[in-house]
Amino acid sequence: xxxxxxxxxxxxxxxxxLPGQPMSAVAGEQVAGPQPAQPQAASxxxxxxxxxxxxxxxxxxxxxxxxxxxxxxxxxxxxVFWSPGVFFASAGPALGAxxxxxxxxxxxxxxxxxxxxxxxYARFTLQKSYEAAGAAALGHEVRYLRSNRPGFxxxxxxxxxxxxxxxxxxxxxxxHIAKVxxxxxxxxxxxxxxxxxxxxxxxxxxxxxxxxxxxxxxxLIREFSPELKRIIPWK
Numbered sequence: 001x002x003x004x005x006x007x008x009x010x011x012x013x014x015x016x017x018l019p020g021q022p023m024s025a026v027a028g029e030q031v032a033g034p035q036p037a038q039p040q041a042a043s044x045x046x047x048x049x050x051x052x053x054x055x056x057x058x059x060x061x062x063x064x065x066x067x068x069x070x071x072x073x074x075x076x077x078x079x080v081f082w083s084p085g086v087f088f089a090s091a092g093p094a095l096g097a098x099x100x101x102x103x104x105x106x107x108x109x110x111x112x113x114x115x116x117x118x119x120x121y122a123r124f125t126l127q128k129s130y131e132a133a134g135a136a137a138l139g140h141e142v143r144y145l146r147s148n149r150p151g152f153x154x155x156x157x158x159x160x161x162x163x164x165x166x167x168x169x170x171x172x173x174x175x176h177i178a179k180v181x182x183x184x185x186x187x188x189x190x191x192x193x194x195x196x197x198x199x200x201x202x203x204x205x206x207x208x209x210x211x212x213x214x215x216x217x218x219x220l221i222r223e224f225s226p227e228l229k230r231i232i233p234w235k
Contacts, residue, residue, distance in 0.1 A: 064171030090121040127186035134178030139169040159223040
């Protein structure tokens with residue numbers, strides 16, 4: 001089984017099968033636009049995309065309210081230390097690396113898995129920390145905001161581009177500098193504790209590509225989690 005297949009299997013479990021935890025709540029993220037089934041989201045963002053122009057950089061989303069400093073801090077703490085998603089975000093890639101025996105010097109068994117888990121958790125924490133700091137400085141949105149546009153295609157595009165486009169303080173879509181930059185920064189920082197043969201730039205770039213790809217896949221699951229929950233009910 002490939003590493004990506006293992007990661008996606010674990011991510012599906014984290015986003016769909018956790019009892020009583022919709023994806024927006026697990027990740028500390030809210031839904032853009034009116035959501036009758038989840039009225040609590042309206043307090044953070046009570047209006048979503050209107051028409052095709054909202055999919056472009058510079059388009060404004062009406063009714064958007066930027067997070068306060070306290071809300072950003074609470075969201076960061078919840079995402080990094082208290083969310084069940086933290087375990088899955090670290091365990092999925094660690095399990096894939098364990099099956100592929102990478103790095104080989106870390107061995108197998110519980111000791112090998114614990115090293116791989118610690119490696120992924122450290123990178124996850126670094127990435128979230130860099131992103132939170134950068135987004136706070138820029139006034140950019142860090143939550144995943146679900147699209148309220150109809151149709152699979154527009155919603156899928158919204159999810160796939162969410163790693164690269166976010167919202168500024170005024171609700172305009174803008175390049176997600178903090179997100180992309182934090183992935184690069186975390187992967188380069190992670191070289192410090194890696195064994196020989198896993199510190200080169202090509203390995204870092206593979207890690208960046210993997211993380212951005214997994215992030216886009218997770219966003220697809222977040223976007224369509226209401227439909228997935230109807231297909232796979234979990235009480």
